[in-house]
Amino acid sequence: MELLTEYASFLAKTVTLVIAILVVLASFAALRSKGRRKAAGQLQVSKLNDFYKGLRERLEQSLFDKDQIKALRKGEAKSEKKQKKKTESKPRVFVLDFDGDIKASATESLRHEITALLTLATPKDEVVLRLESGGGMVHSYGLASSQLARIREAGVPLTVCIDKVAASGGYMMACIGEKVISAPFAILGSIGVVAQLPNVNRLLKKHDIDFEVLTAGEYKRTLTVFGENTEKGREKFQEDLDITHRLFKNFVARYRPQLAIDEVATGEVWLGLAALEKRLVDELKTSDEYLAERAKKAEVYHLHYAERKSLQERIGMAASGSVDRVLLNWWSRLTQQRFW
Structure with a gap:
C-alpha cells in the first residue's frame, strides 16, 4: 500500500510538471499567433495507381533477376503505349476517407474534398468513401450525410466501403452510397437513437442542497x-427520441428502399455476413480489394484536405493526448483491467 501511495504521488507530480510546461508553451504560442490570420488548409492529391505499382515493382525486384525484370518493363511499356493510342480516356475514381468520432469532426475536411471533386467529376467517374464510424451526435452526422448527398445529387456514382464499423450515424452516411461494400466481419446497423444522463437530485436533497431550473417555455428543459x-x-423526452428515430428510418428507407426498414431499424447491429442477408450492404469485400481491382481499369486518386493547425492547437492536442495516456496507463496498472 505504501508503494502504491508513493507511485501515485510521483505520478501526480509528473503530470503536474508536464501540464505546467505545456501551458507555458501554449501561452507562448498564443502570443506569437495573436493577430495572425488562421492559415487555410490544403488539398492533397495522390495517385493510388502509382502506389500499387510501387508495391508490385518492389516485390518483383526481390523475386526476379535483372533479365526477367527487363522483360517485364518492356512488356509494360508496350501496354502503356497501346493504351495511350486509345481515344477513350480511363475513368477516374476519387477516394475519400472518413474516420468518425462522436462529433463527426472529419466533416470539416470532407466538405472541402467533396466541393473540390465536384468541380471535375462527371457521371462517368466514381467516388469511393472509406468509412469508419460508430456514430455520434444527430446534428453532426446529419451534416456529414448531407455532404455525401451532394455527390448523389450531382449524378456521380458513390460507393461506400466499410472495413470495421458503420453503425448508427455511421450507417446513416453509408446508406447514401449507390453501392455499399463491407468486410465480412464489419459491424453495421444500429438504426436507432439513444440518450442518457445521470440525475443526482436525491443526493442533493439528502444534503439539503436546493437546485432550481428556470425556463421560459413548457418544454425548454x-x-x-x-x-x-x-x-x-x-414522456416529452421519449417523444422527441421517437420523432428522431422516425426521421432516421425514413432517411435510410429513402436511399435503400430494398430494406425491410421496420425489421432492421431496431437498434441492433449485424456483422457483414448477416448484414448482406438483411440487404444493409450489397457486397462483401475489403476496401483494399475493391480499390486494387478498380486501379486496373481506372485512374484512382486519393483526396485529403489537411487543416493547417496553429502551434497552439498542436500543443493543445499533444497535451491532451499525453495526459490521457498517462492516466490510462496509471489506472490500468492499478486495476489490471482491459480497455476497448
Missing part, C-alpha cells in the same frame, strides 16, 4: 441532471 425530473418531462 425536459430532463435535467440536478433538478427533479417529472413523468411529463420523461
Whole structure:
C-alpha cells in the first residue's frame, strides 16, 4: 500500500510538471499567433495507381533477376503505349476517407474534398468513401450525410466501403452510397437513437442542497441532471427520441428502399455476413480489394484536405493526448483491467 501511495504521488507530480510546461508553451504560442490570420488548409492529391505499382515493382525486384525484370518493363511499356493510342480516356475514381468520432469532426475536411471533386467529376467517374464510424451526435452526422448527398445529387456514382464499423450515424452516411461494400466481419446497423444522463437530485436533497431550473417555455428543459425530473418531462423526452428515430428510418428507407426498414431499424447491429442477408450492404469485400481491382481499369486518386493547425492547437492536442495516456496507463496498472 505504501508503494502504491508513493507511485501515485510521483505520478501526480509528473503530470503536474508536464501540464505546467505545456501551458507555458501554449501561452507562448498564443502570443506569437495573436493577430495572425488562421492559415487555410490544403488539398492533397495522390495517385493510388502509382502506389500499387510501387508495391508490385518492389516485390518483383526481390523475386526476379535483372533479365526477367527487363522483360517485364518492356512488356509494360508496350501496354502503356497501346493504351495511350486509345481515344477513350480511363475513368477516374476519387477516394475519400472518413474516420468518425462522436462529433463527426472529419466533416470539416470532407466538405472541402467533396466541393473540390465536384468541380471535375462527371457521371462517368466514381467516388469511393472509406468509412469508419460508430456514430455520434444527430446534428453532426446529419451534416456529414448531407455532404455525401451532394455527390448523389450531382449524378456521380458513390460507393461506400466499410472495413470495421458503420453503425448508427455511421450507417446513416453509408446508406447514401449507390453501392455499399463491407468486410465480412464489419459491424453495421444500429438504426436507432439513444440518450442518457445521470440525475443526482436525491443526493442533493439528502444534503439539503436546493437546485432550481428556470425556463421560459413548457418544454425548454425536459430532463435535467440536478433538478427533479417529472413523468411529463420523461414522456416529452421519449417523444422527441421517437420523432428522431422516425426521421432516421425514413432517411435510410429513402436511399435503400430494398430494406425491410421496420425489421432492421431496431437498434441492433449485424456483422457483414448477416448484414448482406438483411440487404444493409450489397457486397462483401475489403476496401483494399475493391480499390486494387478498380486501379486496373481506372485512374484512382486519393483526396485529403489537411487543416493547417496553429502551434497552439498542436500543443493543445499533444497535451491532451499525453495526459490521457498517462492516466490510462496509471489506472490500468492499478486495476489490471482491459480497455476497448
